[in-house]
Amino acid sequence: MGYQTKTRITALVIHGILICGAIIMMIPFIWMVLTAFKTRGQSISVDPFYIFPNGSWQFGNFSQVWNSYNFLTLYFNTLLMILLRVIFACLTATMAGYALGRLNFPFKRLIFALVLIQMMVPSQIFIIPQYLMVSGLGMLNTQFALLFPGMVTAFGTYLLKQGYQTLPKELEEAAEIDGCNIWQRFYKIMMPLARSSMVSLGIFTALFAYKDMMWPMIVCTNSSATTLAAALAKLQGQFTSNYPQLMAGAVMAVIPMLMIYLFFQKQFVEGIATSGGKL
Amino acid sequence: MKRKLTRKQKTEAKWGLIMVTPTLIGLLVLNFYPIVQTIYLSLCKTGDFGIGNVFIGFGNYIDAFKDPEVFQAMINTFKYAIVTVPIGISISLVLAVLLNRKMKGRTFYRTIYFLPMICAPAAVAMVWRWMYNMDFGLINHALGTNTGWITDPSVAWICVAVVGIWSGLGYNMVLLLGGLQDIPKDYYEAATIDGASGFHTFFNITIPMLSPMLFFIIQTGIIGALQLFDLPFMIMDTTSRAFSSVKPITYLFYEQSFIYSNRGYGAAIVVVMLVIIGIITFAIQRLEKKWVFYN
Numbered sequence: 001m002g003y004q005t006k007t008r009i010t011a012l013v014i015h016g017i018l019i020c021g022a023i024i025m026m027i028p029f030i031w032m033v034l035t036a037f038k039t040r041g042q043s044i045s046v047d048p049f050y051i052f053p054n055g056s057w058q059f060g061n062f063s064q065v066w067n068s069y070n071f072l073t074l075y076f077n078t079l080l081m082i083l084l085r086v087i088f089a090c091l092t093a094t095m096a097g098y099a100l101g102r103l104n105f106p107f108k109r110l111i112f113a114l115v116l117i118q119m120m121v122p123s124q125i126f127i128i129p130q131y132l133m134v135s136g137l138g139m140l141n142t143q144f145a146l147l148f149p150g151m152v153t154a155f156g157t158y159l160l161k162q163g164y165q166t167l168p169k170e171l172e173e174a175a176e177i178d179g180c181n182i183w184q185r186f187y188k189i190m191m192p193l194a195r196s197s198m199v200s201l202g203i204f205t206a207l208f209a210y211k212d213m214m215w216p217m218i219v220c221t222n223s224s225a226t227t228l229a230a231a232l233a234k235l236q237g238q239f240t241s242n243y244p245q246l247m248a249g250a251v252m253a254v255i256p257m258l259m260i261y262l263f264f265q266k267q268f269v270e271g272i273a274t275s276g277g278k279l
Numbered sequence: 280m281k282r283k284l285t286r287k288q289k290t291e292a293k294w295g296l297i298m299v300t301p302t303l304i305g306l307l308v309l310n311f312y313p314i315v316q317t318i319y320l321s322l323c324k325t326g327d328f329g330i331g332n333v334f335i336g337f338g339n340y341i342d343a344f345k346d347p348e349v350f351q352a353m354i355n356t357f358k359y360a361i362v363t364v365p366i367g368i369s370i371s372l373v374l375a376v377l378l379n380r381k382m383k384g385r386t387f388y389r390t391i392y393f394l395p396m397i398c399a400p401a402a403v404a405m406v407w408r409w410m411y412n413m414d415f416g417l418i419n420h421a422l423g424t425n426t427g428w429i430t431d432p433s434v435a436w437i438c439v440a441v442v443g444i445w446s447g448l449g450y451n452m453v454l455l456l457g458g459l460q461d462i463p464k465d466y467y468e469a470a471t472i473d474g475a476s477g478f479h480t481f482f483n484i485t486i487p488m489l490s491p492m493l494f495f496i497i498q499t500g501i502i503g504a505l506q507l508f509d510l511p512f513m514i515m516d517t518t519s520r521a522f523s524s525v526k527p528i529t530y531l532f533y534e535q536s537f538i539y540s541n542r543g544y545g546a547a548i549v550v551v552m553l554v555i556i557g558i559i560t561f562a563i564q565r566l567e568k569k570w571v572f573y574n
Contacts, residue, residue, distance in 0.1 A: 014377050015384070021374060022391045025445070028406045029394065031417055035409065044415040096302035104288065105295025111303055118310045122506055122556050124529055124549050128320060128542050129313035152305025182294040211399055213509045214529070218537050232401035233513065243409045250402035261397045265390055268397070269453050 032254075036061055036247040043244050061248035068238075069231060070224060071252055077220075078227045079256075080143055082206045085150035089205045090198050092152045097160025097194070098186050102172070112161075118154035127218065134219055141225040149215060156201045163197030164190060200271035203264075210257055228253040321546035332543065339547035349548060351523060352531045353555075359440055359527065360504035367444040368496055371451035376485070378452070379459040389456075393449035400446070404513030407442045411514070429514055435521035439511050443504070451496055458492030459485070487572040494571050498563045505556055508533070528552050 035043055037057040065071070099105065100112050126149065134145045167190060175185045216230035223234055235249045261268055284292070321339055323332035343349045374392065378385055395403055410417040411428035419425060428438045462485065470480045486493075508529040515522055528548065536545030 011382065014380075014382070018374070018377060018384075018388050022388060025391050025394060025448070027417075028403070028410065028445075031410060032402075032406045092301045092305065095298040099295040099298040103291050103295035103298070105292040105299070108295065108299075111299055114303070114306055114311065118306055120557075120560060121310075121314065122502070122549075122553055124506065124532060125317050125553050126310055126313040128536055128546055128549075129316040130309060131537070132316075133308075149309060152302045152309065154302075154306060154310070157302055182291060186298075207397060213399075213401060214533060218533075229399040229401050232399065232405065236401075236405060236513065243412075243415075246405050247409065250405045254398050254402045257397050257399075258394075261394075262390075265386075269389060269393060272450065272453055 032247045032250055035244055036251045038244050040242055040244055058244070061244045062252065065235070065239075065245050065249045065252065069235060069249065073224055074226070074228050074231050075256065077143070077146065077225065078210065078229075081146040081227060082209045084143070084147045085209045086202045086205045088147065088151050089153045089156045090202055093156030093160045093201060094191060094194065094198060095186075096152075096157045097162075097197075098164050098190060100157065101161040101164030102169075102190070103182070115154045115157050115161075119158060123149075124214075127214070131218055141220050141222040143225075145219040145225075146216060146227065148219075150205065150209060153201070153205065156205070159201055160194060160197050163194045167193050196271075199267055203268055203271045207257075317546045318550060320543055321550045323543045325541055325543040335543075339544050340551070342544065343547050343551060348523075348531065349528075349551075352526050352528045355436065355525055356505055356507065356527045356529075358436060359443065359507055359525075360501055362437075362440045363443045363447070363504055364497060364500040366440075367447050368451055368493070368500060370444070371448050371496075372455055372493075374448070374452045375455035375459055376481070378456055389449075389453065391449075392452055395446040395448075396450045400509045401513050403446060404442065404510050407438075408514045411438055430519060430521055432521040432524040435515060435519075436525045439514055439525050442510055442514060443507070446510075447500070447503075451500070454496055455489065455492060458489045462488045490571045494563070494567050498560065498567075501559060501563070502556055505552070505559070 037059070039058050039060075042058075096115075100108065100115070130149050134140060134148055137144075139145050139148075171189060171193070172185050175189050180188065210227075211229060212227075213229045213233065216227045217233060220226040220230065223231060226234075232249060232253055236246060239245045239249075320332065322334060322336055324335045324338065325332055378388060408429065413419060413425065413427045413430060416428070418428065426434065429435050466484050466488070467480060470484060475483070506529055507527045511522070511525040511527055512530055515525070529552070532545050532548045532552070535541045535548060
């Protein structure tokens with residue numbers, strides 16, 4: 001057997017395996033979408049492979065779930081929480097990361113040790129006191145409650161410290177000679193260069209906020225104040241076995257992040273590959 | 280003894296402190312004070328309706344050690360971690376090795392495998408719950424079986440583990456692919472010239488060169504698995520008979536603290552969890568020094 005045929009067969013086998021894997025990965029998504037367009041009767045019909053629902057696709061499930069759960073509010077809550085968390089995380093972490101990565105100041109090592117300790121501790125340990133604080137402030141079921149634990153980020157501080165440390169110091173020295181003070185050096189020169197770390201942090205923060213269920217389930221029990229992820233748990237409680245409606249809800253919860261992912265696919269995957277987040 | 284700082288060093292110190300302050304205050308208020316308070320709460324008995332705390336020492340911990348529910352939740356959580364982490368990482372490693380070459384459709388495969396990672400776990404769990412459904416589920420139809428995948432306690436935990444593995448494949452694969460691409464090509468060239476088989480190069484070059492990344496993934500994977508929360512209760516009903524065989528420790532914590540408002544007991548459970556995760560992290564790092572090959 002020639003070398004060429006051999007490599008061609010290897011390539012075929014590899015593609016075969018990868019395609020099988022890809023199908024397994026896709027089946028739940030396909031099934032979710034197909035079920036969402038069926039009537040309840042069709043969804044439990046004897047032949048589940050009767051894929052195209054009798055006659056026409058049913059859009060009723062979407063409007064029913066949309067109306068009974070006020071998805072517009074859920075989208076708004078989730079989006080606002082993500083935006084606020086990303087802004088807070090990027091702002092606080094970029095400053096702290098620069099300070100820890102490039103400046104000398106008292107208690108620097110102690111503060112960095114606190115950052116590392118926070119990263120190692122499972123986050124569940126903070127939850128009861130954080131809940132008590134939010135409830136003490138009378139802020140349960142508000143946007144503030146959703147933002148609260150995400151106001152600062154130890155992981156982000158660490159990520160940006162690493163990012164700033166890898167930048168060449170000549171740039172900063174040149175700026176210093178040109179008469180820039182520390183803030184100008186940070187704001188005008190270093191911060192734009194650390195952009196890729198900030199993009200990674202933004203993606204992590206957004207994904208984490210979007211996927212988190214425990215915190216919104218605890219502080220936003222009211223269904224008009226909660227997020228998509230937490231609302232799905234309630235939806236499941238209400239529509240128990242009406243799977244087409246549940247799947248319609250799941251589709252609506254998944255779509256926004258899916259669109260963002262397909263647009264920024266490269267940034268998502270590379271951001272994670274280069275910094276190895278803690279999701 | 281104080282060193283005299285130059286003016287330049289003083290401004291630097293001033294700016295450093297100003298810039299780190301928001302994060303420092305945040306960490307102290309949102310994280311370090313809560314650690315102390317959680318430990319204190321774990322030593323208290325919470326009154327009815329979650330009101331009032333009375334210091335009782337180690338009572339909650341003694342109760343937790345005697346509580347069969349806590350024991351069961353620990354077993355469930357460990358079982359989940361022991362099954363999902365090695366299987367998940369092995370499959371991801373195979374996929375990463377297959378993808379680590381010039382080929383058509385690489386980005387396409389990567390995008391697809393990564394997909395579960397960007398979905399709300401609640402949505403993912405709901406679909407699997409529907410596929411596992413005994414009477415009308417896709418899996419029973421496809422296999423021609425009539426198994427109660429998520430109602431039978433003996434298989435339910437495996438079904439949850441399958442979803443866990445499925446969800447994490449793409450993430451591990453992307454990290455491993457990054458690690459594979461950092462291995463210098465000349466190592467493989469030299470091995471080919473020496474006539475090493477694919478099998479040999481995999482175990483003598485790929486695995487040792489990849490070991491730092493593998494350890495990172497194993498460590499974050501175990502810690503992540505021990506903190507599993509949402510999948511089990513979204514895949515099956517909390518009232519289901521099988522739920523007690525999959526209920527993880529974080530759910531028990533949530534249930535005690537926020538459904539039964541028994542915060543003292545909940546805090547004790549989470550402190551025990553913290554200690555266990557701490558011990559495991561420490562053990563893994565000791566092993567890392569022994570086994571990981573750093574260039």
